[in-house]
Amino acid sequence: MAKSARGRGSRGEEIPSLVDTSSLREPPSTARGARTRAALVTAARIVFERDGYLDSRLTDITAEANCSVGSFYTYFTSKEEIFQAVIEEVQHDMLHPGMPHLDPEDSVPAAIIEASNRAYFEAYRRNAKLMLILDQVAATDPKFRELRRRRSQAFADRNARAIKDLQDRGLADDSLDPKMTARALSGMVSRLAHYSFALGENYPLDALVETATKLWINALNLRAED
Known part of the structure; x- marks a missing residue:
């Protein structure tokens, strides 16, 4: 079945x-x-x-x-x-590009961002060749391209809700548009993974995680919870 x-x-x-x-x-x-x-x-x-x-x-x-x-x-x-x-x-192992998972109920959001980025980079590295194939098929198959867009949108919406929750709790810059911010930051992580693992630039995993996490935290102006 x-x-x-x-x-x-x-x-x-x-x-x-x-x-x-x-x-x-x-x-x-x-x-x-x-x-x-x-x-x-x-x-x-x-x-x-x-x-x-x-x-x-x-x-x-x-x-x-x-x-x-x-x-x-x-x-x-x-x-x-x-x-x-x-x-x-x-x-499920591939994790759609650029979608680190923020859990708004977690009391240490910076740690969640770091762990999610690491999990994403590791999954992308395992499946880098297949990710290139997905790009190839999406370029020629409108139906698959739409499925991919809808999946990407669902993950972006999830992250936008998490960012909004952090803003409501006074932990993130409330002047940012949550949806646009989620798209921008998720896309950044996706391209880092793509260039490193699919295109062979081979940045060290720990450096990727550290850089992406700092950029997420700095972009959100993330603050520790009192």
Whole structure:
């Protein structure tokens, strides 16, 4: 059975999926079938990351999975569908770009910003090649681009609410527009990760975390709670 098309944030809000799971078939009913499908999904990720989405071929995926093209069509109808399955497997680990998580109920928001930035950078590093593939697919597929935009907007809205809460508690600069600030700061983190891990500039992880966290704190004029 396909997974839910939506996930939940830490406060229970729904986060749109990057995957239209309605197009995916029911999972195999046998252990052997499940292993074959899983092998195909693993192989597809390897091929997409190696060759790029546009240049990947079904025959390359089946060769990597050591199965026949006929077996492929038992589980998937197309390259587009198996790409959806790859994204379904990893989207929760990928963390949509630029979205460090602020918890407005935490009494030490600076520590939450630092921990969230670190988790995001680590996830991006694990999935850097696939993040490049997402950019490639978004450039050519309007439907996927819209799914990605909606997911990004949901995370930005969550961070904007957290920033507004910090402002209401007198901990952050209340002259800032929460939504625009969330977009700007989240985008900064996203681009730092992109240049370091996807484009190979290879900044040290600790330096990335320290710099991004200081910029968040300075931009918000974050103050300690009395």
